[in-house]
Amino acid sequence: MDTVHLPSHDHPVVRHVSPADTLAWLKAGWRDLKKAPADAGFYGAAFVLMGFFLVFFFEEAPQVVITLMALFLLVGPFLAIGLYDIARQIEIFHGNRVNLAQSLVAWRANIPSFTLYAALLAVLVFGWFRVSLLIFALFYETSAPTLSMLVSEAFSPEHLAFLIAYFGVGLLFALLVFAVSAVSIPMMLDKEIDAISAMVFSVQAVYKNLMTMLCWAAIIVALTAVGFASYFVGLLVVVPLIGLSTWHAYRAMITYER
Structure with missing residues (x-):
């Protein structure tokens, strides 16, 4: 299946959207999920397996498990x-055909931009990984806590400083x-636009629709x-739903003018 691109000379324009629109994005994502349940579910299943992998191989290192789970929100x-490509295919072909193989290599539509974005993201991910492990080391100097200990004592007064430091720093990375x-990312998939320009428009979209995007992030x-x-079983539906809905969020916030 050939990809379809809009003319690269179209100029992106950021539109204003309301918090109520987030529900419309979820509904649109749910409709797409019902149109291509197997194709979208493939990605959900992949995330479920990654979750099982983390717990199985890092069971004795809960700080690594928690750090990598937080990385999920970053990457x-x-x-x-x-998933963005599946939503795009449904949009273009009105849900009549979806090619899973095409979606798996959708990044080839804009290789230079995706490569640069991946490199920048890798720097942020590595930074979060190192900082989060440092926070664990500072608050648990004698011995590494078990996962059950972290869960059972998470909200005890003596762990308040750890929670503030860990989630405070994590929030900064996540917001960035x-x-x-x-x-x-949907923009780079949809248009032949460079990574830096796409990220600038993304920041502008978030700034112009701050309350709406905070609601969307909370969802x-x-x-x-x-x-x-x-x-992790719920990720089978959650991941496709979020991914497909994000495409509709992009369509709602970004339009193009000649």
Whole structure:
């Protein structure tokens, strides 16, 4: 299946959207999920397997498990390129045909931009990984905590400083990645635009629709938490739903003028 691109000389324009529009994006994503359940579900299943892999291989290192789970929120938008392409295919072909193989290599539509974005994201991911492990080392100097200990004592007064430091720093990383990736990855898939320009437009879209995007970020975090709380099984539906809905968020916020 050939990809279809809009003319590269179209100029992106950021539109204003309201918090109520986030529900419309979810509904549109759900409709897409019902049109291509197997293709979209493939990506959900991949995330479920990754979750099982993390717990199985790092069971004795909960700090690594928690850090890598937090990384899900950072790299999730990039890993969902295939889901954006599925939503795009449904849009173009009105849901009559979806090619899973095409979605798996959708990044080839704009290799230079995706390569640069991946490199920048890798720097942020490495930074978060090192900082998060450093926070664990500072608060648990004698011995590494078990996963059950972290869960049972998470909200005890003596662990308040750890929670503030860990989630405070994590929030800064998450907000930065969210701002530069909210619409940039779908934009790079849809248009022949460079990574820096796409990230700039993404930041502009978040800034212009700050309350709406904060609501959208909260919805993503809440759905992801449900997926984690269900021992990753819920990610089978959550990941496709978020990915497909994000495409519609991009379509709502970014239009193009000649």
